[in-house]
Amino acid sequence: MSDSIAISNALASPRRMDSRRRFRQVVHRYPLGVAGAVLVVGVVLVALFAPVLSPYDPTATRFLPLDHPSAAHILGTDRTGRDVLSRTIWGSRTSLTIGAVSALLGTVCATVLGLVAGFFEGWPDYLIQRLSELLTMLPGLIFLFIWILVIGQGVATIIFALSFGGAFEGVRVIRGSVLSEKRKDYVDAARAMGAGNARLMFRHILPNVESLVVILATLRLPGVILAEATLSFLGIGVPPPLPSWGADLGGVARTYFQEQPYIVLAPGLALSLTVLGVSLFGDAIRDALDPRTRNTMM
Amino acid sequence: MAAYVIRRVVAFPPLLLAGAALVFLLLRVIPGDPVRGALGPDATAAQVSTLRHSLGWDQPLPIQFVHWLGDLARGDLGRSLVTGQPIGTQITSRLPVTLEILILAMMFSTALGVSFGLLSAIYRNQLVDHVIRVFSVASMSIPSFFALTLLIVLPARWWGYVPPLKYVPIWSSPGTNLQMFIPPVFILSLEMAAPLMRFTRSVCLDVLNQDYIRTARSKGLSERTVILRHMMKNCSVPIITILGLRMAALLGGTVILEQVMSLSGIGQFTYQSVISRDYGVVQVLTLYFGIVVMLSYLMVDLSYALLDPRIQYR
Numbered sequence: 001m002s003d004s005i006a007i008s009n010a011l012a013s014p015r016r017m018d019s020r021r022r023f024r025q026v027v028h029r030y031p032l033g034v035a036g037a038v039l040v041v042g043v044v045l046v047a048l049f050a051p052v053l054s055p056y057d058p059t060a061t062r063f064l065p066l067d068h069p070s071a072a073h074i075l076g077t078d079r080t081g082r083d084v085l086s087r088t089i090w091g092s093r094t095s096l097t098i099g100a101v102s103a104l105l106g107t108v109c110a111t112v113l114g115l116v117a118g119f120f121e122g123w124p125d126y127l128i129q130r131l132s133e134l135l136t137m138l139p140g141l142i143f144l145f146i147w148i149l150v151i152g153q154g155v156a157t158i159i160f161a162l163s164f165g166g167a168f169e170g171v172r173v174i175r176g177s178v179l180s181e182k183r184k185d186y187v188d189a190a191r192a193m194g195a196g197n198a199r200l201m202f203r204h205i206l207p208n209v210e211s212l213v214v215i216l217a218t219l220r221l222p223g224v225i226l227a228e229a230t231l232s233f234l235g236i237g238v239p240p241p242l243p244s245w246g247a248d249l250g251g252v253a254r255t256y257f258q259e260q261p262y263i264v265l266a267p268g269l270a271l272s273l274t275v276l277g278v279s280l281f282g283d284a285i286r287d288a289l290d291p292r293t294r295n296t297m298m
Numbered sequence: 299m300a301a302y303v304i305r306r307v308v309a310f311p312p313l314l315l316a317g318a319a320l321v322f323l324l325l326r327v328i329p330g331d332p333v334r335g336a337l338g339p340d341a342t343a344a345q346v347s348t349l350r351h352s353l354g355w356d357q358p359l360p361i362q363f364v365h366w367l368g369d370l371a372r373g374d375l376g377r378s379l380v381t382g383q384p385i386g387t388q389i390t391s392r393l394p395v396t397l398e399i400l401i402l403a404m405m406f407s408t409a410l411g412v413s414f415g416l417l418s419a420i421y422r423n424q425l426v427d428h429v430i431r432v433f434s435v436a437s438m439s440i441p442s443f444f445a446l447t448l449l450i451v452l453p454a455r456w457w458g459y460v461p462p463l464k465y466v467p468i469w470s471s472p473g474t475n476l477q478m479f480i481p482p483v484f485i486l487s488l489e490m491a492a493p494l495m496r497f498t499r500s501v502c503l504d505v506l507n508q509d510y511i512r513t514a515r516s517k518g519l520s521e522r523t524v525i526l527r528h529m530m531k532n533c534s535v536p537i538i539t540i541l542g543l544r545m546a547a548l549l550g551g552t553v554i555l556e557q558v559m560s561l562s563g564i565g566q567f568t569y570q571s572v573i574s575r576d577y578g579v580v581q582v583l584t585l586y587f588g589i590v591v592m593l594s595y596l597m598v599d600l601s602y603a604l605l606d607p608r609i610q611y612r
Binding site for chain 1: 438546554580
């Protein structure tokens with residue numbers, strides 16, 4: 001736990017005398033994590049300043065199709081005459097928004113369900129457990145297919161399906177931890193002082209499983225970003241003409257690789273670097289938060 | 299032991315039944331009428347109701363469900379609403395493709411994941427370890443559809459190489475078949491191997507920190523014996539568990555691989571039936587995926603019981 005304190009100190013107190021030394025410590029201890037953080041911050045900045053950074057409207061089709069890279073179009077244009085650089089820049093917004101919202105919603109649902117199942121046991125536990133068994137019976141991608149069939153293609157569908165799927169993957173972990181927490185003395189003490197169930201669950205037990213919640217969210221994030229891209233690649237994710245790295249890579253894009261390789265390379269590399277950054281950063285956070293995995297996982 | 303196996307197997311059908319019912323129900327609450335969709339916009343109301351009646355879709359849902367289960371039990375998987383072909387023959391003709399991908403991918407990803415994970419643990423914090431770990435994060439970050447797309451376009455651009463386009467079964471021409479399957483399956487396996495590698499590494503490090511390893515070393519056993527006899531045996535149980543649990547991810551991977559490489563397997567069939575909103579086919583294929591995943595979980599449980607004598611068969 002001392003590492004996470006070191007990190008939060010290093011981040012929270014920039015004016016302290018030894019902040020520079022602490023920063024160096026963090027960089028030394030988690031070199032890959034810092035590299036990941038740099039990538040993540042970079043992508044977030046690009047997403048935030050997309051309107052300033054991108055030279056053209058990402059959905060405008062008024063340019064010459066399949067134009068080679070030039071001063072006007074640094075990465076050329078795609079087959080419908082849209083600027084590849086602008087689409088790649090705006091794609092970061094789609095990817096990060098859907099990823100962050102789904103990972104967050106999924107983790108919140110998993111936490112609430114896990115708390116309920118572990119705290120009350122009995123029939124709510126039985127119900128939640130059987131449901132999670134049922135829902136993890138199918139490969140994730142097939143499950144997403146079914147949701148898209150049932151509620152139709154769209155951004156809301158992707159967010160719903162990804163959050164829902166994530167919720168039931170995390171329930172077991174939270175539940176197990178809640179089961180062991182609630183037998184501890186501090187819970188009895190709080191109960192003796194008159195705390196109700198809701199207060200016990202959210203004010204007393206939740207803070208003690210908090211690091212687990214953060215770990216779940218960091219584990220989930222690269223997965224949901226990849227899942228959105230995969231669905232969009234298959235043509236059933238983000239609907240056109242919204243810029244999405246997966247969608248831009250999909251369909252017939254690859255048949256134009258000979259003439260204009262950047263149609264494939266730009267969104268593919270942007271996606272890979274984003275996932276790489278998020279994974280490396282998440283690994284470092286997990287390492288710092290979870291004493292059991294320290295130095296054993298990456 | 300026998301009682302444990304029977305208990306596990308008996309628990310199997312109810313879960314499967316519940317899964318089938320859930321999928322059946324979900325696919326029936328879909329907005330829009332699949333029958334009208336299949337007949338096209340020009341169909342008259344009479345045509346729609348005739349087809350609906352002949353499919354039995356005008357009956358109450360529970361009765362439809364029982365009929366469907368009855369048909370399945372008799373080996374009749376139904377017909378595609380879109381192409382009108384029997385689903386069973388489609389599945390049998392496509393199964394060899396998917397099975398080959400699954401078997402090859404299981405082999406590659408296990409070999410890569412376990413061996414690199416072991417190396418990484420044995421040479422912990424040395425150069426080998428760092429190289430392997432960076433490689434594994436990188437291969438997890440590059441989405442398989444991007445890597446597979448590059449596999450198609452880059453050799454074509456650099457060397458003008460085009461892989462064999464027409465599927466040939468492995469029994470009629472093993473050379474052409476493997477030339478077609480090995481490169482894409484290897485790419486898919488890299489992505490699948492990365493989590494396995496990390497898991498193997500952390501399990502092995504856990505074992506290496508145990509007292510009995512220290513004892514084995516201090517009684518003068520060679521490092522080779524310690525690793526082969528003391529570490530590997532104790533690592534094998536959790537690793538086998540995770541192998542079975544990776545099956546679901548691997549099945550998802552076959553869908554992407556078959557779609558990108560235009561291989562007509564079960565994965566591509568699933569994708570196409572989702573695109574064409576062919577509910578009958580989706581229903582059967584979902585059940586198929588559920589069965590495969592649950593069988594692999596069952597096998598994990600059973601191999602667990604076989605490998606680790608400490609586990610009680612309750």
